Each structure stands twice: as C-alpha cells, then as structure tokens.
Amino acid sequence: MVAFRSTDASGRITGLLFRCVLYSLLALALIIVDKRYDHLGKIRRLLSVAAYPVQVAVASPFQGWNWFRDSVTTRDVLRADKAKLEAELRLAQFRLQRYEALEAETQRLRALRDKTESVTDRFVIGDVMNVDLDAFRERVLVDKGAGDGIYVGQAVLDSGGVFGQVARVGQLTSEVILVSDAAHAIPVQINRNGLRTIAVGTGETNRLKLPYLPTSADVIAGDLLVTSGLGGGFPAGYPVGTIAEVKRDPAQSLADVDVKPAAALDRSKELLFVWLKPQAAELLAPPKAAAVPKK
C-alpha cells in the first residue's frame, strides 16, 4: 500500500483524502451495522474487556483512597456508625415483622383472583465503578458483567428504590441506565390509589416526570410511586419516587408532574441486580388461544 504514510518528493503528504474517506466510510459502516444489526455484540464485548484496564486504572486511586480513609477512621466514628446502623436495623426488623404475614396474605388474595405478581427471585450486588461515562447521559458502569449472569434489561435497585436497568453488558462490566436518563421510562403506579402511569427520565439526576397524566388525575405532592410490574422488566411494588410538585394549567389537557426519585441516583455505590421468578415470565407470555374471545 503505497498510499499509506507516504510523501512525495516535495515532502507533501499524499493520500490524506484517501485515508480520510477510507476511515470515515469504515466508521459510518460501523455505526450502521452497530445500530441496525446485532452482529457487533461479541466484538463490543471483547473491546470492553480491552477497555477494562483503563477503567480500573482510573478507578483504583479513588478506591485506594477510600480504603485508606476507611482504615484510618477513629474509634469514635466507628462507634457512632455502629450505633446508627443498629438503630436502622432495629427499625427495619420492626417493619419486617409484619412483612411475611402481609406477603402471604397478598399472595393468597392474588391467588383468589387467579393472578400472581412477579416476585424477585435472587439478586447480586455490584459496585459502581468510579468512572464517568458521559456527562450528558445518566449512566453508570458497574463491575458485574455477562460472566456473572447479568443480562440486558435487568432491573437494578439500590437501598432506596429502583435505580435503573442494565443497558449494555460486557464480559466483566455492565452499563446501567438510570431511571433519570432522558431515554428511560418505567411503568409505575401511585401507591395511594393505584393509578397507573409511566415515569420518564428528564436527564437531570434528581428529577423524573409523569408526562401522561390528565390535569384531572388524582395525584398530589407527597404521593409515593411504586413499580407496577407491568411490562415485566421490573418487579412490582418497589418505590420509584415521591411526587414533588404537581402543576395544573387549566389550558392544558395534561398535568405537569415532577417526581423525586427514591433511589440515591448520584450517591449509591452498591447496586442490586435482581432476577425475577420464572413464573413472571410465563405470565408475560402472549395469552393462549383459549383466552381470546370467540366470535
């Protein structure tokens, strides 16, 4: 290939245009193939393994610093932490006492109505890696990947509530798209009255919105939003957020509702990857022929 890295007698670079066009076409082809077809998944997975050292190199000084800070905390701080955690645990256990009974009752009632709700089966904890992916998208990188059984679309929770879902899986890492990403939507219902709608991300970390509620909808500030479990991606009944503000403009047909997410989207370091029980998948299968009304 003479055209590559060559100069003519006067020292001018030849083939600049050729190389530019070649690489640009290659890049365009990649974009189209990656967007339209699914063939690049494997390649991307391999490339993400290649990127892993860079990500680890970037994240490790911060991890080292955290480790250092943890190991030199004073006894007083540890004691205060312990007291706080014990108090939290007591409260949590107190709440949990009724949980078993309530869950059994719920299942029984649902069985009466011949319905079962999707229940979480097992979960894996992943750590958020200390790397910034993209300033303008709400995404984080987590140190669990296809090797741990993570799959695309998997629900991700943190201790406060629903965090997001898995957008892309690498061999060692995965990308989680937060509920607040502008491209994310999640089926929810209002806990108080069961009103179902969809919560859409805004691109701002601490705000979601409910764009599809009519102005007359029964929604007030302070209402708790939980996942409805419709669509099958998320388990039902987990907190998504609380209504922060409801603006009703009589001239508009839809209300303007702001939601404050329940999960600590900008602070959580440990995330829960959730698997749903298999029965949920059966429920989501298209209805059998018998269920179709006969004419």
Add this chain to the structure above:
Amino acid sequence: MMRETRIRRVPMALSAAGALALAVVPLPAVLDAFRPDFLVLVVFYWCIESPRAGGLSLAFFSGLALDVIHGVVLGQHALAITLMGAWATHLRLRIRVFSVLSQCLTIFALLTGYQFVLFWVDGATGNPVTTFGRWLAPFIGALLWPVLTSMMGKIHER
C-alpha cells in the same frame, strides 16, 4: 524536515492513553459538563506536529476507544475525530505559523465540528442529547490548546 517517524510512536501512544484515561476520570457533577475532549486535542496535536507518523490512524482508533469507553454506538467518535483530524492535518502548515490566538480559534472551530458530528450521529441513531452543555467543551478545549502544545512540545523535545 526528515524526522524519524518511528521514534514518535511511543510518546504518541502514551499521550493518547493518558488522554483516554482523563476522558473517564471521575469529576464532580458540576465540573463534568466542562470536561474538555483531551483525547481529541492530543490527536490534533499529533496530526499537526508529525502528520507522517499516522495521525489519522491514531485518530480513528482513538475514536473507537472513546466509543467503547463511553458506551455509545460504535464508530460515532471514530467518525467525528477522523474527519476533524484530517482537516487539522490539511491545515497543519498554516496552523503552525499562526499566532496563539488564531491557533485557539482554529482549534475551537475544529472542536465544534467534532461536537457537531457527534450531535448529528446522536440524533441519527435516535438518542439525541438536548442539553446545551455539550457545546461548552470546545470553548474549554480551545483555551487549553496553548497549554497542551507547550507541554507536549517539552515532552518530546527531550
């Protein structure tokens, strides 16, 4: 003008790797939108400084690395950086004799072009970024250019 192209490969690769790391170093959320495109600046530098060492190949593969690390559609950054790298290579003789201010302005134009290609591909692939924040990066990048050139110059004159 006959400089060895082989010697430059090492600082080239090292500086690109460093810039790639800077592209994902965690910053406070407030500063995140102000993060300049370090890797793009480094690629421009090599395109202008030693175009024969394969600046365009560096551009393409750097772009690919950015695509993987940012987790966007493969080829997006590669396309943007290749086009602008080629333009920088084309302008290199002029840029070298420019005053610092004109250099900065040229780099600003190139970086804006880079962001525009990214913006376009984002829109074309159906997940547009609608905030104005992304147009800040070219400003910061252009301001950073004189610092970068003097720093890189010192490194590889050694």
